[in-house]
Amino acid sequence: MVLSEYGYWGEELVGPLEAFDARGYQVTFVTPTGKRAHALPPSMDADYIDPPLGRTVTTPEMARAVRALDESDRLDNPLSLADLIPERPYNSSINHLRELEAYHRTLQPAVDDLVAAYDALVLVGGSGPLVDMVNNERLHEVVLGFHAADKPILAECYGVTVLAFARDWESRQSIIYGKHVTGHPKEYDYKDGTGFLGVDFNMGPPPFPLEYILRDATGAFGGFHGNVGKELSVIVDYPFVTARSTPDSALSGELLVQTLENGLRRYGW
Structure with missing residues (x-):
């Protein structure tokens, strides 16, 4: 499970994590540089009103569960993407060709080892991923590795943007x-408060409007489903769960x- 160091939305970690714990899965957490991730304060506040929806989005029970996890030691000592995956050299580097060759020599074994160790990849959402996950080239390489191995990838909220930008x-x-x-459809986007x-920064x-990015990225033969007006929206188009x-x-x-466990390949469309 990949978490932002700039804040994840609590339920978007706790929701899947509870499903995994119930099945006895072993879960490993990873952040971009190995710093401990923390939940965004509004995601631990049962009284917080989501501006686009005009209602609370966190139940008292979920707020307690998120706070308990955030205050526990379970998220301590995550893996570091920066330590696991090499950084692609700039084209302007003095010896670019040799550096690029060295990059690929180290990249493939690193990705292969990571993909071989896990059955699935989860990209947890919230506003934090906008900062250190969405355009993180190391994370893109991990996503490409799971995709090439035909292993499922779950992405939530702004974590879905990582899929749009992960490209060969x-x-x-x-x-x-x-x-x-x-x-996130346009109707769900904040006008202020990101x-x-x-x-200390209110963006x-x-x-960016995620809906537009996803519509363009899926192309003429795919599709974006905002499901505005429906309480739930989860799409399975294997290997992706969004x-x-x-x-x-x-x-x-x-x-x-x-x-x-059951070979689900399509759901929600």
């Missing part, structure tokens, strides 16, 4: 081209379990 450097085509996904942990609205937002977290975890 030769074709530059998104791995979700031709696929069906869900994610914040992050560790920085205002999110820096969840629109907070309330979809538990269902997304349950459906990932079904892909692993």
Whole structure:
């Protein structure tokens, strides 16, 4: 499970995690540089009103569960993507060709080892991923590795953006081209208040409308499903399981379990 160091939305971790724990899965946490991840404060507040929805999105029970996990030691000592996956050199480096060759020599074994060790990959959402997950090339390489191995990938909320940007450097085509996904529709976007942990900065609205990115990335033979007006929106188009937002977290975890144990390949469209 990949978590942002700038804040994850609590239920989007707890929802899938509870499904995995119930099945006895071994779960490993990873962050971009190995720093401990923490839940965004609004995701631990049962009284917080989500501006686009005009209602609370966190139950008192979930708020307690998120706080208990956040205050526990379970998220201590995550793996570090920066330690696991090499960094691609700049084209402007003095000895670019040799450095690029060395990069590929170390990249493939590193990705192969990581993919071989796990059955699935989960990209937890929230506003934090906008900062250190969405355009993280190391994370893109991990996603490409799981995709090449035909292993399921669950992405929630703004974590779905990682799938849109994970692309082979030769074709530059998104791995979700031709696929069906869900994610934040325009109707769910904030007009103000997009914040992050560790920085005193209110971005205002999110820096991009995720719906537009996903519509373009899935192309003419795929599709984006916002399911506005429906309480839940989770799409399975194997190997991808995508969840629109907070309330979809538990269902997304349950459906990932079904892909692993029962061969589920399609759901929600």
